[in-house]
Amino acid sequence: MTQYFIRRLLLIVPTFIGITILVFVITRFVPGGPIERMIAEAQQASMQTGGMSQSVGSSIGAATLDEDQIRQLEEYYGFDKPVLVSYWDWLVKVVHLDLGESTRYSDPVWDTIKDRLPVSAFYGIMTMFITYFISIPLGYMKAVRHNSHFDHASSIVVFVGYAIPSYVVGIILLVVFASNLEWFPMGGFYGDEFEDMDSKLEQVADIFYHAALPLLAYVAGSFAVMTFMMKNSLMDNLAADYVRTAIAKGMPFKQAITRHAMRNSLIPIATHFGNNISVIIGGSFLIEKIFNINGLGLLGYESIVERDYPIVLGVLVISAILQLFGNILSDICVAAVDPRVQFR
Amino acid sequence: MMSLFNLNPLTIKKINRFKSIRRGYYSFIIFTLLVLLSCFAEVLVNSRALLVSYEGNLYFPSYGSIIPGRTLGLGYDYETNYRDLQKKLKDSGSGFVIMPIIPYNPYENDLNDSSFPPFPPSFEDSHYLGTDTIGRDVAARLVYGFRTAIFFSLILLVVSYLIGVSIGAAMGYYGGLFDLLFQRIIEIWSNIPFLYVIMIISSIMIPNFFMLIVIVLLFGWIQMTWYMRTVTYKEKAREYVMAAKALGASNSRIIFNHILPNTVSIIITFIPFSIANGIIALTSLDYLGFGLPPPTPSWGELLSQGSNNLESLWIVSSVIVAMTLILVMVTFMGEAIREAFDPKKHTTYE
Numbered sequence: 001m002t003q004y005f006i007r008r009l010l011l012i013v014p015t016f017i018g019i020t021i022l023v024f025v026i027t028r029f030v031p032g033g034p035i036e037r038m039i040a041e042a043q044q045a046s047m048q049t050g051g052m053s054q055s056v057g058s059s060i061g062a063a064t065l066d067e068d069q070i071r072q073l074e075e076y077y078g079f080d081k082p083v084l085v086s087y088w089d090w091l092v093k094v095v096h097l098d099l100g101e102s103t104r105y106s107d108p109v110w111d112t113i114k115d116r117l118p119v120s121a122f123y124g125i126m127t128m129f130i131t132y133f134i135s136i137p138l139g140y141m142k143a144v145r146h147n148s149h150f151d152h153a154s155s156i157v158v159f160v161g162y163a164i165p166s167y168v169v170g171i172i173l174l175v176v177f178a179s180n181l182e183w184f185p186m187g188g189f190y191g192d193e194f195e196d197m198d199s200k201l202e203q204v205a206d207i208f209y210h211a212a213l214p215l216l217a218y219v220a221g222s223f224a225v226m227t228f229m230m231k232n233s234l235m236d237n238l239a240a241d242y243v244r245t246a247i248a249k250g251m252p253f254k255q256a257i258t259r260h261a262m263r264n265s266l267i268p269i270a271t272h273f274g275n276n277i278s279v280i281i282g283g284s285f286l287i288e289k290i291f292n293i294n295g296l297g298l299l300g301y302e303s304i305v306e307r308d309y310p311i312v313l314g315v316l317v318i319s320a321i322l323q324l325f326g327n328i329l330s331d332i333c334v335a336a337v338d339p340r341v342q343f344r
Numbered sequence: 345m346m347s348l349f350n351l352n353p354l355t356i357k358k359i360n361r362f363k364s365i366r367r368g369y370y371s372f373i374i375f376t377l378l379v380l381l382s383c384f385a386e387v388l389v390n391s392r393a394l395l396v397s398y399e400g401n402l403y404f405p406s407y408g409s410i411i412p413g414r415t416l417g418l419g420y421d422y423e424t425n426y427r428d429l430q431k432k433l434k435d436s437g438s439g440f441v442i443m444p445i446i447p448y449n450p451y452e453n454d455l456n457d458s459s460f461p462p463f464p465p466s467f468e469d470s471h472y473l474g475t476d477t478i479g480r481d482v483a484a485r486l487v488y489g490f491r492t493a494i495f496f497s498l499i500l501l502v503v504s505y506l507i508g509v510s511i512g513a514a515m516g517y518y519g520g521l522f523d524l525l526f527q528r529i530i531e532i533w534s535n536i537p538f539l540y541v542i543m544i545i546s547s548i549m550i551p552n553f554f555m556l557i558v559i560v561l562l563f564g565w566i567q568m569t570w571y572m573r574t575v576t577y578k579e580k581a582r583e584y585v586m587a588a589k590a591l592g593a594s595n596s597r598i599i600f601n602h603i604l605p606n607t608v609s610i611i612i613t614f615i616p617f618s619i620a621n622g623i624i625a626l627t628s629l630d631y632l633g634f635g636l637p638p639p640t641p642s643w644g645e646l647l648s649q650g651s652n653n654l655e656s657l658w659i660v661s662s663v664i665v666a667m668t669l670i671l672v673m674v675t676f677m678g679e680a681i682r683e684a685f686d687p688k689k690h691t692t693y694e
Binding site: 014018019022023026027159160162165167168174179286290300301304312316320324 | 528531532535536540541543544545620624627628631632647650651654655657660661664667668671672674675676679
């Protein structure tokens with residue numbers, strides 16, 4: 001078993017290289033990169049100032065950047081070398097935990113990401129807790145009262161939650177509760193007066209006040225799958241021989257569930273945990289965009305729109321590593337909670 | 345292959361079981377009807393008239409080339425404005441015009457002199473769901489957007505299943521180096537954040553309908569491939585395959601005549617969820633502005649317009665209602681099909 005996980009850990013390396021090299025090559029060959037962007041900006045600037053300062057700005061006013069400047073820029077961003085060479089340079093830097101600098105803000109990429117991580121992580125962890133808190137009891141009740149009115153009615157709710165993508169739920173919530181009823185703010189992680197608030201308690205309250213709608217949207221997107229997983233696995237276990245034996249021996253139904261069936265039904269839920277990791281920390285950029293939350297997802301989205309490739313790659317590195325470790329973690333969870341599972 | 349189309353008793357039983365799940369069965373009927381109707385959207389939602397009777401001649405302008413205004417007694421050579429013509433002929437009595445239910449096409453801007461769009465829903469102007477921010481009819485754009493989305497996702501489904509089934513079956517059946525190679529490729533591929541790459545690609549070029557399908561397909565084939573691999577792998581180990589082999593059947597015969605028919609009923613259960621995913625993928629991309637180029641009518645574009653203009657509630661609410669209805673219907677269908685083709689019987693206790 002240990003051997004298996006060591007092999008899995010080692011396989012992370014080629015997979016990671018495969019992922020990053022692909023995106024690196026894409027970012028390299030697409031037009032509209034940082035240099036084109038700067039040339040365009042210089043053009044704009046010269047057009048605005050050109051008329052007024054013809055005598056001063058002979059070099060700036062010369063329509064665009066000249067050859068030398070472009071070459072300097074290319075050297076600065078490593079665009080002058082072949083793709084694989086600059087990929088190698090980039091990879092060596094990443095191994096030394098240096099993700100480079102943003103081409104737009106010239107801040108270190110890692111600092112930018114570090115600022116955003118807690119925001120996404122807050123939503124991710126809260127979502128996970130709320131989802132478990134709803135799904136496990138709901139799945140339990142649906143399994144115990146299978147085919148009852150309660151089961152059918154709640155199924156419809158769960159199906160609707162499953163069918164609509166979570167960002168659309170976000171828009172619905174925004175329209176109803178923020179725009180029309182004005183019960184909740186339109187977006188942001190916290191309000192404008194956050195810095196001036198007196199107590200920590202008030203600040204926490206403010207964060208949750210702003211988080212209510214996005215959290216609902218996140219939960220709506222994830223509770224359906226989890227509820228059905230819980231229900232189905234509990235039903236499977238209730239039909240298993242060991243529960244039938246327990247009941248045949250005269251054990252009360254409730255006890256048979258809590259002592260025997262419930263334990264085993266939580267296995268798939270536990271194993272699902274590892275899959276969540278990247279979502280927990282990465283967040284969904286669609287929801288972050290709708291509610292204007294400065295998380296990691298929104299950062300990735302904005303950097304693509306703005307062609308800020310060091311950040312694009314930085315976010316990719318973080319999310320790829322999280323995902324790869326998350327996959328292994330969920331296998332470890334499977335092995336940990338279920339001794340019957342053997343990985344070879 | 346013929347066994348796929350002959351209805352054997354088992355298949356009939358499955359179909360009957362599907363029909364008995366009313367929620368899913370009615371969803372299936374309504375959904376199919378909507379898709380069929382959307383094929384003829386030009387006669388339901390169009391700025392061209394269904395039928396024009398002018399000076400004893402009958403015209404059917406819905407399909408075909410444009411009829412210049414001069415032909416119908418109007419003083420211009422560009423396409424007839426049938427809504428004006430309708431009023432005019434009504435006054436003069438020299439003929440009549442029958443317009444479609446929604447007399448607007450999804451591209452035209454219906455502006456008036458007194459105010460600025462978006463206009464709220466009004467039955468007088470036949471803008472049943474109002475207009476968007478540049479005066480295009482929301483209902484018309486919803487209908488044509490539905491058609492785009494549904495055909496996008498149907499084409500995507502067929503191609504991705506073709507790729508997935510063939511590669512997946514080959515991986516599972518032949519195993520060995522081929523399997524290992526594709527396993528690695530899939531591992532790398534599935535760990536790439538797919539929306540991310542799609543966004544990068546479509547931010548550099550403006551994709552058209554088929555290019556967008558190819559782009560989404562780049563990542564869409566994985567799920568089916570992986571699934572088919574597992575299923576084929578399992579089926580291969582069963583006795584009937586061994587028996588076929590012992591009888592000297594060739595590999596292709598075993599795959600096409602024996603293994604594939606046994607996996608069809610499971611593949612079918614995936615179809616509705618793939619349809620929903622296709623619609624969601626296109627809508628999300630359009631919402632973010634990385635999908636089909638404007639002015640293509642699309643739900644995602646309406647959604648983003650609506651959420652940026654929350655005071656014009658009719659835009660966002662009509663697209664959300666439409667989307668919810670369709671996706672919920674597809675989900676009900678999927679659940680019923682899964683229940684009918686792959687039933688889970690549970691012991692329950694009294």
